[in-house]
Amino acid sequence: MDVTLHVWRQKNAKAKGAMEVIEGKDISEHSSFLEMLDTVNETLLSKGQEPIAFDHDCREGICGACSLVINGEPHGPEYGTTTCQLHMRSFKNGQHIFIEPWRAKAFPVIRDLVVDREAFDRIQQAGGFVSVNVGSPQDANCLPIAKQDADKAFDAAVCIGCGACVAACKNASPMLFVAAKVSQLALLPQGQPERESRVLAMVDQMKKEGFGNCSNQYECEAACPKEISVEHIARMNREYLRASFLEEAPKAGHGGD
Amino acid sequence: MKLCDRVFGSPVGAKMLMALTGLMLTGFVLAHLSGNLLLYAGQEKFNAYAHGLQSLGLLLWLARGGLLTAFVLHLYLAIKLTIENKAARPVPYAHEATIQASLASRHMVHTGLLMFAFIVYHLAHFTFRVTSPEIEALTPGDAYAVVVLGFSNPVVSGFYILAMAALATHLRHGVSSAFQSFGLYHGNLNVVTDKLGPIVAGIVFVGFSSIPVSVLLGCIK
Numbered sequence: 105m106d107v108t109l110h111v112w113r114q115k116n117a118k119a120k121g122a123m124e125v126i127e128g129k130d131i132s133e134h135s136s137f138l139e140m141l142d143t144v145n146e147t148l149l150s151k152g153q154e155p156i157a158f159d160h161d162c163r164e165g166i167c168g169a170c171s172l173v174i175n176g177e178p179h180g181p182e183y184g185t186t187t188c189q190l191h192m193r194s195f196k197n198g199q200h201i202f203i204e205p206w207r208a209k210a211f212p213v214i215r216d217l218v219v220d221r222e223a224f225d226r227i228q229q230a231g232g233f234v235s236v237n238v239g240s241p242q243d244a245n246c247l248p249i250a251k252q253d254a255d256k257a258f259d260a261a262v263c264i265g266c267g268a269c270v271a272a273c274k275n276a277s278p279m280l281f282v283a284a285k286v287s288q289l290a291l292l293p294q295g296q297p298e299r300e301s302r303v304l305a306m307v308d309q310m311k312k313e314g315f316g317n318c319s320n321q322y323e324c325e326a327a328c329p330k331e332i333s334v335e336h337i338a339r340m341n342r343e344y345l346r347a348s349f350l351e352e353a354p355k356a357g358h359g360g361d
Numbered sequence: 362m363k364l365c366d367r368v369f370g371s372p373v374g375a376k377m378l379m380a381l382t383g384l385m386l387t388g389f390v391l392a393h394l395s396g397n398l399l400l401y402a403g404q405e406k407f408n409a410y411a412h413g414l415q416s417l418g419l420l421l422w423l424a425r426g427g428l429l430t431a432f433v434l435h436l437y438l439a440i441k442l443t444i445e446n447k448a449a450r451p452v453p454y455a456h457e458a459t460i461q462a463s464l465a466s467r468h469m470v471h472t473g474l475l476m477f478a479f480i481v482y483h484l485a486h487f488t489f490r491v492t493s494p495e496i497e498a499l500t501p502g503d504a505y506a507v508v509v510l511g512f513s514n515p516v517v518s519g520f521y522i523l524a525m526a527a528l529a530t531h532l533r534h535g536v537s538s539a540f541q542s543f544g545l546y547h548g549n550l551n552v553v554t555d556k557l558g559p560i561v562a563g564i565v566f567v568g569f570s571s572i573p574v575s576v577l578l579g580c581i582k
Contacts, residue, residue, distance in 0.1 A: 173454060204454055207452055276449035304367075311372055316445060317376065319538070337546075342543075
């Protein structure tokens with residue numbers, strides 16, 4: 105099949121980018137979207153032109169490296185898949201395909217379709233962890249966790265941090281990402297000691313990174329390749345409210361700030 | 362003090378305050394509607410109700426104060442958050458697409474702006490009565506006559522109905538969305554809250570719009 109690509113090309117972070125039309129010829133409909141880009145890049149290289157830069161790693165939908173807004177939808181038109189799991193059979197022969205990077209002030213473009221997602225790392229570092237004492241691990245069965253809590257925590261823990269929620273959000277808000285991280289740990293006993301400081305620190309960091317605000321339009325949920333529900337955003341809102349009232353009284357053993 | 366920062370300064374606190382003030386304003390709208398529907402009970406009853414409201418004294422001013430505070434906060438947050446949201450995506454998509462966001466949710470700013478223009482006109486029209494010499498000439502206590510005279514003008518009625526469509530669209534997203542902002546999300550609860558926005562929107566639109574339509578059709582005179 106043949107497709108016409110409209111691709112965002114930008115030499116580096118400082119350069120001014122623009123959409124460029126690139127023809128994709130003789131593409132197998134069984135190839136993945138990234139394999140299609142590989143094929144197009146081979147052609148560009150053979151002509152002595154710069155290949156299209158894009159992020160990719162595991163190519164099996166679990167690492168969170170691949171991105172791309174395809175015809176306005178993060179990770180393309182298929183539901184609950186990453187770009188690497190998207191196949192060219194989802195497109196028509198001769199179709200025009202727009203490929204753009206995640207668009208957010210907090211995700212600056214590094215080159216072409218590659219954006220800097222370190223803002224997510226900084227949010228994660230602000231509180232998305234549990235502190236564990238060194239020494240031999242305790243027996244796993246010492247910490248009983250109700251099945252429904254474990255399931256809910258896992259529903260949040262499947263977040264791969266790809267940033268599709270930000271890309272899809274009309275306000276470029278990372279609420280779904282932050283909520284998934286807060287929710288996952290708030291539901292588990294291991295997350296309890298830092299439960300209040302975590303949500304406050306992560307929301308503070310989210311604000312500092314220059315992301316937008318959530319207006320409950322749920323575009324994030326629809327775009328999320330891991331089908332994470334906005335239920336977690338509601339939980340984060342509750343956690344935040346709870347922590348705001350409790351933060352002045354730090355728990356015993358926790359010095360507070 | 363810290364709590365204050367959390368409420369106004371954080372994205373989560375701001376959306377909760379937005380939801381709270383929005384629900385307060387919705388409560389006012391519904392109370393206002395129930396009063397307006399007394400127009401159907403006749404001139405005497407409606408004017409007696411209007412007079413009753415005016416003679417509440419301190420209570421009336423407390424209600425007005427609360428309403429004004431909610432209104433100003435809602436407006437302030439809307440402006441602040443919209444500016445932040447626009448700044449969060451400086452380069453727009455060349456190919457825009459919407460997956461599931463409702464039309465109402467994407468036009469909260471537009472319906473809000475239209476309502477702001479409406480409120481200014483509405484106060485000038487019915488509260489301060491300065492929009493035309495005919496309205497200024499009416500007896501001060503005769504609220505019923507003011508409504509009938511105002512809505513006999515099809516242009517005025519048309520603008521009112523348009524503004525009510527904007528208000529209903531705004532509430533359709535806003536009322537349901539407020540519960541999510543408070544963190545009230547649960548399978549059983551969502552059955553109610555998801556429908557509450559559209560139901561309130563329907564009641565508000567049909568209720569308020571029926572009055573100018575009735576005046577124009579001669580049912581209220």
